[in-house]
Amino acid sequence: MDPTKKTLQPYVTGSSVLAIKYNEGIIVAADTLGSYGSLARFTDLQRMSKVTNHTLIGGSGDISDLQQIQKTVESLILENTGFKKDEEPLTPKEIQQYISRVMYNRRSRFDPLWNHIIVAGYQNNESFLGAVDIFGTFYEDNTIASGFGAYFAQPLLRKGYKEDLTKDEAIDLIKTCLKVLFYRDARTINKFQIAEVSEGGITISDPFELETHWEIADWQEGHL
Amino acid sequence: MQLIQQSKQESLPKSKEINQPQFFPYTNNQGSCLGICGEKFAVLATDTRMSMGYSIVTRNATKYLKLTDKCVLVSSGMQADIETLHKILKARLTIYQNQHQKPMSTPAISHLLSRTLYYRRFFPLYTFNVLGGIDEDGKGCVFSYDAIGTLERVRYSASGSGSALIEPILDNQVGFKNRGDITDKTGFLEEDEVVELAKDTLTSTCERDIFTGDFVHIFVVNENGVREEKFELRFD
Amino acid sequence: MFRTQYDSDVTTFSPQGRLHQIEYAMEAVKQGSTAIGLKSETHAIVVTLLRSSSDLSSYQQKIFKVDENIGIAIAGLTADARVLLKYMQNETLNHKYVFESPMSVEKLVSQIADKSQIHTQRYGKRPYGVGLLVIGHDKSGVHLFETSPSGNYFNYYAQAIGSRAQSAKTYLEKNFENFKKLSLDDLIFHGLTAIKESSSKEVLTKDNCSVGIVGVDTPFKFLEKDKLEKFLERVQPQDDLDDMDLNNDNQMNID
Numbered sequence: 211m212d213p214t215k216k217t218l219q220p221y222v223t224g225s226s227v228l229a230i231k232y233n234e235g236i237i238v239a240a241d242t243l244g245s246y247g248s249l250a251r252f253t254d255l256q257r258m259s260k261v262t263n264h265t266l267i268g269g270s271g272d273i274s275d276l277q278q279i280q281k282t283v284e285s286l287i288l289e290n291t292g293f294k295k296d297e298e299p300l301t302p303k304e305i306q307q308y309i310s311r312v313m314y315n316r317r318s319r320f321d322p323l324w325n326h327i328i329v330a331g332y333q334n335n336e337s338f339l340g341a342v343d344i345f346g347t348f349y350e351d352n353t354i355a356s357g358f359g360a361y362f363a364q365p366l367l368r369k370g371y372k373e374d375l376t377k378d379e380a381i382d383l384i385k386t387c388l389k390v391l392f393y394r395d396a397r398t399i400n401k402f403q404i405a406e407v408s409e410g411g412i413t414i415s416d417p418f419e420l421e422t423h424w425e426i427a428d429w430q431e432g433h434l
Numbered sequence: 435m436q437l438i439q440q441s442k443q444e445s446l447p448k449s450k451e452i453n454q455p456q457f458f459p460y461t462n463n464q465g466s467c468l469g470i471c472g473e474k475f476a477v478l479a480t481d482t483r484m485s486m487g488y489s490i491v492t493r494n495a496t497k498y499l500k501l502t503d504k505c506v507l508v509s510s511g512m513q514a515d516i517e518t519l520h521k522i523l524k525a526r527l528t529i530y531q532n533q534h535q536k537p538m539s540t541p542a543i544s545h546l547l548s549r550t551l552y553y554r555r556f557f558p559l560y561t562f563n564v565l566g567g568i569d570e571d572g573k574g575c576v577f578s579y580d581a582i583g584t585l586e587r588v589r590y591s592a593s594g595s596g597s598a599l600i601e602p603i604l605d606n607q608v609g610f611k612n613r614g615d616i617t618d619k620t621g622f623l624e625e626d627e628v629v630e631l632a633k634d635t636l637t638s639t640c641e642r643d644i645f646t647g648d649f650v651h652i653f654v655v656n657e658n659g660v661r662e663e664k665f666e667l668r669f670d
Numbered sequence: 671m672f673r674t675q676y677d678s679d680v681t682t683f684s685p686q687g688r689l690h691q692i693e694y695a696m697e698a699v700k701q702g703s704t705a706i707g708l709k710s711e712t713h714a715i716v717v718t719l720l721r722s723s724s725d726l727s728s729y730q731q732k733i734f735k736v737d738e739n740i741g742i743a744i745a746g747l748t749a750d751a752r753v754l755l756k757y758m759q760n761e762t763l764n765h766k767y768v769f770e771s772p773m774s775v776e777k778l779v780s781q782i783a784d785k786s787q788i789h790t791q792r793y794g795k796r797p798y799g800v801g802l803l804v805i806g807h808d809k810s811g812v813h814l815f816e817t818s819p820s821g822n823y824f825n826y827y828a829q830a831i832g833s834r835a836q837s838a839k840t841y842l843e844k845n846f847e848n849f850k851k852l853s854l855d856d857l858i859f860h861g862l863t864a865i866k867e868s869s870s871k872e873v874l875t876k877d878n879c880s881v882g883i884v885g886v887d888t889p890f891k892f893l894e895k896d897k898l899e900k901f902l903e904r905v906q907p908q909d910d911l912d913d914m915d916l917n918n919d920n921q922m923n924i925d
Contacts, residue, residue: 218456218457290777298774298808298809298810300769301771301809303770303771304769304770304771307768307769307770307771308768308769310514310517311767311768313514314514314518317457317459317514318459318557320456320457320459321457322457322459341491343486345459345460345461345512345514346514346517346518347461347463347486347512347513347514348513348514348517349484349491349492349495349513350492350494351491351492351493351494360486360489360491361489364489521767521770524766525763525766525767528759528763529759529763532735532759
């Protein structure tokens with residue numbers, strides 16, 4: 211393949227995606243920014259999308275690659291539904307495995323999809339939370355954070371996670387993490403979306419802002 | 435003469451392209467594996483920690499593959515390559531089963547693994563494997579590999595991030611190296627002794643190796659099949 | 671004998687709108703020995719009557735395992751069936767490689783149908799001379815399908831294919847409404863009874879009968895010979911057998 215057609219570095223990028231399981235499902239969150247280097251280029255992007263009635267995928271990294279993956283998965287689902295109406299849709303686990311194969315094949319061709327994908331699903335009274343990275347590495351966990359979230363949010367999520375976490379607790383915890391990320395990650399803006407994956411299906415909230423305080427910075431030595 | 439010139443012209447822009455930064459397709463997710471064989475059994479163990487850089491991405495990774503009732507594979511290295519290798523082996527064993535109506539023997543699997551790794555000699559699967567089980571005679575066996583398929587039948591082996599810490603312990607405890615008290619260096623340990631040794635060895639390893647920890651999966655392969663145990667390690 | 675000129679190639683319709691080559695292929699299925707399939711809510715089974723090409727040969731296998739969750743019974747050309755079997759085994763393997771989960775039965779069956787269809791429309795191709803009963807279990811439940819050389823496939827509660835399938839079908843039609851709640855043992859009993867209906871003269875033995883089972887928490891397996899023998903004792907009480915044995919002896923004497 212022509213080397214000029216490969217993704218050698220990501221261009222428009224999305225930052226962290228956070229996810230945590232709670233007692234009746236999963237909460238996933240991300241901001242809406244697509245950065246072009248350090249430029250806040252696109253400020254109203256949705257980085258999480260519903261691919262079946264039970265499964266949501268979210269991702270950080272190159273936005274165009276992410277949208278490509280979303281399309282690939284959507285057409286896969288379409289292929290597998292077709293005229294056979296009774297046919298059970300693909301499970302979240304199957305979708306994760308499929309994405310992992312796509313990512314692994316692309317990395318093996320030295321033409322990776324530059325993303326860290328988070329797959330969240332709820333099917334047959336069971337929640338599924340997994341991730342796939344640029345190499346095709348995949349794993350499942352109770353809490354997952356991609357991008358800078360792996361350093362800033364993951365420790366907080368792990369600390370706050372417990373088996374019987376309620377939805378409100380989970381949302382509060384996620385919001386705290388988003389706030390920390392907004393304060394410290396320069397590629398995050400104060401415009402977030404929270405998705406809920408549960409028995410009732412998938413809902414992705416409208417973008418909202420979190421209350422932040424910067425006045426304390428005046429006390430900081432050297433701050434103008 | 436003209437041909438040479440032409441080819442030179444053609445090669446010029448190519449070398450320019452090659453100088454572009456290339457995507458590096460490998461990562462190491464770390465982790466340790468070990469295998470010890472007894473007279474009529476083999477014990478294999480691997481931890482469940484998966485790391486990316488200095489982050490722990492999950493404490494519950496599975497790096498093993500139960501191939502048959504007589505054979506288990508444990509692997510460390512790059513998780514994506516490990517999974518791919520495991521998928522290939524699973525498929526190959528199913529094809530073998532379909533064609534021969536019997537499972538593949540452990541020594542045959544050891545060669546299949548070697549060939550599968552060597553097939554990717556020039557774009558290796560970044561995996562460090564220990565294969566073990568019982569052979570056709572019911573004797574315990576362990577096979578040690580490098581990433582490109584070099585194969586050796588051994589009495590014990592370790593691979594992965596903690597291998598440098600595990601190997602000397604096994605040398606002493608299983609290989610009876612530097613043991614004045616033991617004259618018969620060809621003897622085997624008993625099954626429960628080996629299981630305890632595997633646990634102790636990995637517990638010690640994760641004291642010093644930050645990439646090993648969380649849990650251990652232990653597999654005991656003997657004439658009754660494969661027995662699985664899970665054992666806790668340090669969480670930090 | 672009169673022969674129509676529209677049957678020498680698969681791609682030409684007869685003036686009546688029929689494709690004779692395909693109908694002949696379906697005849698090949700009818701020539702094969704009987705295979706029947708039936709299912710309850712928890713299990714699906716296939717039962718076959720085996721033939722041997724001579725007294726000196728072994729019986730031809732008619733039931734095959736495709737994957738842990740899928741099995742087939744065949745009627746027609748065994749050689750063609752083996753091609754399809756290999757294809758099915760390969761497809762289930764591929765599915766597992768990509769999705770790390772067992773393949774859906776209907777998806778596999780529809781792929782077989784698509785494959786068969788190609789052989790009904792391409793010049794120089796010969797349709798498969800085999801019909802399959804596919805049993806399987808997946809996340810949408812327990813299934814029984816029939817595929818045929820024409821590229822059609824059907825979903826069944828119970829079905830019989832092959833020679834003298836009609837008498838087995840009659841039995842199944844009479845009883846299929848009760849199958850839903852049956853235990854595996856009763857299902858096998860009905861299966862063997864149905865096959866007995868279509869083999870009025872032949873005595874069923876553990877060697878000329880074969881049963882394949884799949885279901886919830888039951889990976890595909892063959893019914894063991896000793897268990898099969900016990901079922902056969904229930905299906906054909908000893909008194910009946912004595913009569914039939916006599917008949918058989920007579921036949922052999924005549925030969």
